[in-house]
Amino acid sequence: MQFSxxxxxxxxxxxxxxxxxxxxxxxxxxxxxxxxxxLKGKDDNSAKSKQGRKVQIDFEDVSDPLEPNSPKTxxxxxxxxxxxxxxxxxxxxxxASGGKNSVxxxxxxxxxxxxxxxxxxxxxxxxxxAEILQGIQDRMVVISADPSxxxxxxxxSGLTYAKRGGTFSNPQSVRKILEPLIKYGVSEGEMCMVANxxxxxxxxxxxxxxxxxxxxxxxRDPLKTALNExxxxxxxx
Amino acid sequence: MFFHIVLERNMQLHPRHFxxxxxxxxxxxxxxxxxxxxxxxxxxxVAITGIESVGKxxxxxxxxxxxxxxxxLCVVFRPFKGEILEAVVTMVNKMGFFAEAGPVQIFVxxxxxxxxxxxxxxxVPNYTTSDxxxxxxxxxxxxxxxxxxxxxxxxxxxxxxxxxxxxxVISDPGSTS
Numbered sequence: 001m002q003f004s005x006x007x008x009x010x011x012x013x014x015x016x017x018x019x020x021x022x023x024x025x026x027x028x029x030x031x032x033x034x035x036x037x038x039l040k041g042k043d044d045n046s047a048k049s050k051q052g053r054k055v056q057i058d059f060e061d062v063s064d065p066l067e068p069n070s071p072k073t074x075x076x077x078x079x080x081x082x083x084x085x086x087x088x089x090x091x092x093x094x095x096a097s098g099g100k101n102s103v104x105x106x107x108x109x110x111x112x113x114x115x116x117x118x119x120x121x122x123x124x125x126x127x128x129x130a131e132i133l134q135g136i137q138d139r140m141v142v143i144s145a146d147p148s149x150x151x152x153x154x155x156x157s158g159l160t161y162a163k164r165g166g167t168f169s170n171p172q173s174v175r176k177i178l179e180p181l182i183k184y185g186v187s188e189g190e191m192c193m194v195a196n197x198x199x200x201x202x203x204x205x206x207x208x209x210x211x212x213x214x215x216x217x218x219x220r221d222p223l224k225t226a227l228n229e230x231x232x233x234x235x236x237x
Numbered sequence: 238m239f240f241h242i243v244l245e246r247n248m249q250l251h252p253r254h255f256x257x258x259x260x261x262x263x264x265x266x267x268x269x270x271x272x273x274x275x276x277x278x279x280x281x282x283v284a285i286t287g288i289e290s291v292g293k294x295x296x297x298x299x300x301x302x303x304x305x306x307x308x309x310l311c312v313v314f315r316p317f318k319g320e321i322l323e324a325v326v327t328m329v330n331k332m333g334f335f336a337e338a339g340p341v342q343i344f345v346x347x348x349x350x351x352x353x354x355x356x357x358x359x360x361v362p363n364y365t366t367s368d369x370x371x372x373x374x375x376x377x378x379x380x381x382x383x384x385x386x387x388x389x390x391x392x393x394x395x396x397x398x399x400x401x402x403x404x405x406v407i408s409d410p411g412s413t414s
Contacts, residue, residue: 113238113317113320117240118242120243121240121241122241123239124238128239129283132284132286133312136284136286152272153273154272154273154282154340155273155284157339158281158314160339161338164323189238189317192238193238193322196238196323197321197322197323197380207401207402208382209321
């Protein structure tokens, strides 16, 4: 009852605010960011405020942009003025309602590197990079006698990262095992990623690399075979 | 991910370096100038592995410096959107946690951490499941997916998520791997 009594009062107040916004926009005031000419977002509100002489339409129109928030505020609709601060209040109420699930899930980006890299680039598996960098480090022991040559921090962090968790002792055999997957539509980058992650099952591969799902039918069996062989190499290290 | 790539750079050399060691001086200058740098296109240059070619030097008017076009092979590390990689947690706070994968820093917001994990403050801040079975703290290894990258002048910074299937903690700092 209190809520329904409060609503007309709210509407009147809101209309006054909208009128003042419109006046300021017309006067060229920047405070309310209602640019003229475009019909997007806030400008919709300004356009609608022209229609907003009718209280009901004004309220409903204004509530539309706020509507995505109102279910989440659940029980807090009776404080719509505070929703004017919805940038903060909405987030607080989301937190209060334990709503991490209120964040819309953005589509997961696909792993496509061929478009961004030049064609003469070779993707390296971590075990291959570790082999190369270790060789350089062994040579650096000799070269480091020269004080002017300093080993960059990114080299140490890169080598540590490449060697983490134990690596395949023979990178060439790993590449031989995975290379046949290329004819089934697996890119070199995806192949290296599978080797780096030491996946255990084909389901895991399809979950982590969604772009391979389109080839799932013909890829599943060769992938299982390759993963079994990788597991044998890994266990023999 | 690591890549092996051929890059080209124009190296300027002062006439005092000319002599029989010209090529060595050129290579060591290249290593000093390039190794450890970062670009948005190629990522971090981790190490130079070889010199492919050194072009003819061009004397610059007025200065006496000579510019040599040098093609070199190098190992670079560059993260990509959609890439899954394993990182080590370096810091945990209520906004999320930071992790490192090689030279790259990755931030995982608390919005991209599974809902059943809550932040626990204290001496060792961490994210823990309600039953306490899974914990993310400093030095934990996590598997995450990169969903965004930002390039500065000298580094690449990434945003990651562990809110998908087969992502999350791999090992705790206390466990022996």
